[in-house]
Amino acid sequence: MARRYAGGVDGNRSLERGIEILRAFRPGVDTLGNGEIAERTGLPRSTVSRLTRTLVNSGMLDEVRSERAYRLAASVISIGHAMRTGSPVLNAIGPMMRAESARRRLNVGLATADRTMMVYLESIRYSPRAALRNVVAGQQVPMELTSLGRAYLAGITETERERLLKQFKRRSAAATRALLAEVRRSISAVERDGYCAVSWQPAVLAVATPIVLDGLPVYALNMSLQNVERSDALASELGAYLNAFAAKCKEVLGDREPK
Amino acid sequence: MARRYAGGVDGNRSLERGIEILRAFRPGVDTLGNGEIAERTGLPRSTVSRLTRTLVNSGMLDEVRSERAYRLAASVISIGHAMRTGSPVLNAIGPMMRAESARRRLNVGLATADRTMMVYLESIRYSPRAALRNVVAGQQVPMELTSLGRAYLAGITETERERLLKQFKRRSAAATRALLAEVRRSISAVERDGYCAVSWQPAVLAVATPIVLDGLPVYALNMSLQNVERSDALASELGAYLNAFAAKCKEVLGDREPK
DNA sequence: CCCTTAATTCCACTTAGTGGAAACGCCCGG
DNA sequence: CCGGGCGTTTCCACTAAGTGGAATTAAGGG
Numbered sequence: 001m002a003r004r005y006a007g008g009v010d011g012n013r014s015l016e017r018g019i020e021i022l023r024a025f026r027p028g029v030d031t032l033g034n035g036e037i038a039e040r041t042g043l044p045r046s047t048v049s050r051l052t053r054t055l056v057n058s059g060m061l062d063e064v065r066s067e068r069a070y071r072l073a074a075s076v077i078s079i080g081h082a083m084r085t086g087s088p089v090l091n092a093i094g095p096m097m098r099a100e101s102a103r104r105r106l107n108v109g110l111a112t113a114d115r116t117m118m119v120y121l122e123s124i125r126y127s128p129r130a131a132l133r134n135v136v137a138g139q140q141v142p143m144e145l146t147s148l149g150r151a152y153l154a155g156i157t158e159t160e161r162e163r164l165l166k167q168f169k170r171r172s173a174a175a176t177r178a179l180l181a182e183v184r185r186s187i188s189a190v191e192r193d194g195y196c197a198v199s200w201q202p203a204v205l206a207v208a209t210p211i212v213l214d215g216l217p218v219y220a221l222n223m224s225l226q227n228v229e230r231s232d233a234l235a236s237e238l239g240a241y242l243n244a245f246a247a248k249c250k251e252v253l254g255d256r257e258p259k
Numbered sequence: 260m261a262r263r264y265a266g267g268v269d270g271n272r273s274l275e276r277g278i279e280i281l282r283a284f285r286p287g288v289d290t291l292g293n294g295e296i297a298e299r300t301g302l303p304r305s306t307v308s309r310l311t312r313t314l315v316n317s318g319m320l321d322e323v324r325s326e327r328a329y330r331l332a333a334s335v336i337s338i339g340h341a342m343r344t345g346s347p348v349l350n351a352i353g354p355m356m357r358a359e360s361a362r363r364r365l366n367v368g369l370a371t372a373d374r375t376m377m378v379y380l381e382s383i384r385y386s387p388r389a390a391l392r393n394v395v396a397g398q399q400v401p402m403e404l405t406s407l408g409r410a411y412l413a414g415i416t417e418t419e420r421e422r423l424l425k426q427f428k429r430r431s432a433a434a435t436r437a438l439l440a441e442v443r444r445s446i447s448a449v450e451r452d453g454y455c456a457v458s459w460q461p462a463v464l465a466v467a468t469p470i471v472l473d474g475l476p477v478y479a480l481n482m483s484l485q486n487v488e489r490s491d492a493l494a495s496e497l498g499a500y501l502n503a504f505a506a507k508c509k510e511v512l513g514d515r516e517p518k
Numbered sequence: 519c520c521c522t523t524a525a526t527t528c529c530a531c532t533t534a535g536t537g538g539a540a541a542c543g544c545c546c547g548g
Numbered sequence: 549c550c551g552g553g554c555g556t557t558t559c560c561a562c563t564a565a566g567t568g569g570a571a572t573t574a575a576g577g578g
Contacts, residue, residue: 027345119336529570538560539560
């Protein structure tokens with residue numbers, strides 16, 4: 001059969017489950033035992049036991065005998081590296097992002113969606129002490145709360161967007177009404193100004209804009225500054241930088257029409 | 260059943276196959292169609308079709324409709340990030356590695372094995388233009404040709420080592436005899452001096468040492484210099500730096516006995 | 519517009535996977 | 549040193565989930 005097991009349309013249940021197990025590991029949960037995995041994924045313990053064994057054999061998990069637990073193995077970063085290496089967008093504009101970060105003395109990031117989170121393909125953290133400049137990849141930030149995420153939402157299709165908005169409602173019961181309005185306002189801002197500005201973390205001002213290309217997922221590009229008060233003037237200055245930079249990027253990416 | 264499908268001891272065949280598909284993507288092969296995947300993995304085309312569909316649904320692959328192909332999705336770097344975040348070794352000595360790179364003005368790397376390749380958890384590339392210092396994770400280098408790999412081989416168990424040496428034979432029919440002798444010489448060097456030196460790439464001299472901890476895979480730590488002629492004097496200077504640094508690292512990692 | 523090539527769907531077959539229950543083994547406290 | 553409890557792995561009967569060759573459909577190319 002293979003088509004449609006309990007609920008799904010088609011696909012392979014075991015593989016889906018195995019991936020779900022890998023996903024259970026996240027920053028903050030470094031090791032997980034079979035029990036915990038079973039709990040988090042809702043899978044029967046015996047099934048988890050078999051799947052983790054397979055993942056160990058395939059090199060995706062390391063077994064920590066002493067703790068009767070598992071942790072993600074190095075293979076996953078090999079694959080992650082292959083992903084970054086193969087990303088045409090990152091390849092095209094990564095160097096430009098570094099240059100721009102140095103030139104403008106601010107943080108520049110490129111991200112796309114992973115379910116309801118935004119994940120950085122690259123986040124260049126500007127620091128006055130240039131030697132400490134930090135490049136991070138893979139970090140996740142919540143879609144609905146960040147400029148990055150809202151720019152992304154502005155870039156995807158109506159139906160996709162509504163689907164995601166529903167999921168936000170489901171997860172944060174609190175402040176939903178106000179938050180959703182916020183999100184929609186940011187989306188309008190993108191449509192009007194090309195970017196949206198959000199101060200998600202205390203003294204950080206961030207602006208972001210979507211990058212829509214043919215045959216690729218929607219990306220979002222952001223710029224941010226730490227240790228500043230949010231002000232409209234600053235936001236529009238950043239926004240102008242971002243729009244200019246995004247325009248340059250789109251030139252480089254020119255062969256893929258926006259629609 | 261589930262135990263022992265055609266050859267395997269136990270585990271889940273579909274999951275194994277799905278992982279193998281993910282593994283087929285590597286630096287240089289950014290997109291793959293179902294046909295190519297089938298070829299590379301030896302799986303029947305219909306099976307590949309179903310598994311790739313599942314991987315898309317699980318967010319591990321993006322579909323590139325225009326090319327009838329797939330590419331690794333952003334999720335894989337989220338998981339990669341979680342792996343790095345959860346690595347106790349990287350957490351403990353990562354900052355020290357950065358400091359050491361700056362202090363000694365050389366490259367410092369930490370790696371472990373992924374099958375027969377070494378994969379960097381972190382590779383800090385020193386550049387005289389400090390602002391351009393580059394940190395890479397996930398890159399792979401061949402185990403048998405690099406100081407990193409040979410240090411790793413020196414750190415693992417006899418049986419593991421022999422298993423790997425056999426695999427090297429299998430893959431590079433050429434130069435096998437001489438190469439294996441080389442490898443064994445490097446391993447002896449590690450046992451004698453604490454490190455081994457190899458010039459894998461043209462003008463790069465690298466030294467490496469294993470890090471053996473309880474309940475964790477074996478790691479290897481390396482230091483390297485570009486644009487130098489290989490000389491024994493330089494090698495032993497680097498080796499001394501490395502030994503000193505590794506000793507410091509082991510202090511920090513002290514709670515895990517070497518055996 | 520037809521032909522080639524590749525991906526997807528179909529479907530009968532059966533094995534590979536499943537999960538509850540039992541066995542195991544580890545760790546802790548007595 | 550010896551139970552007792554808890555989490556993990558193994559067992560096993562059941563059968564649905566997965567398989568893969570063949571048919572079908574869809575996508576370029578001439």
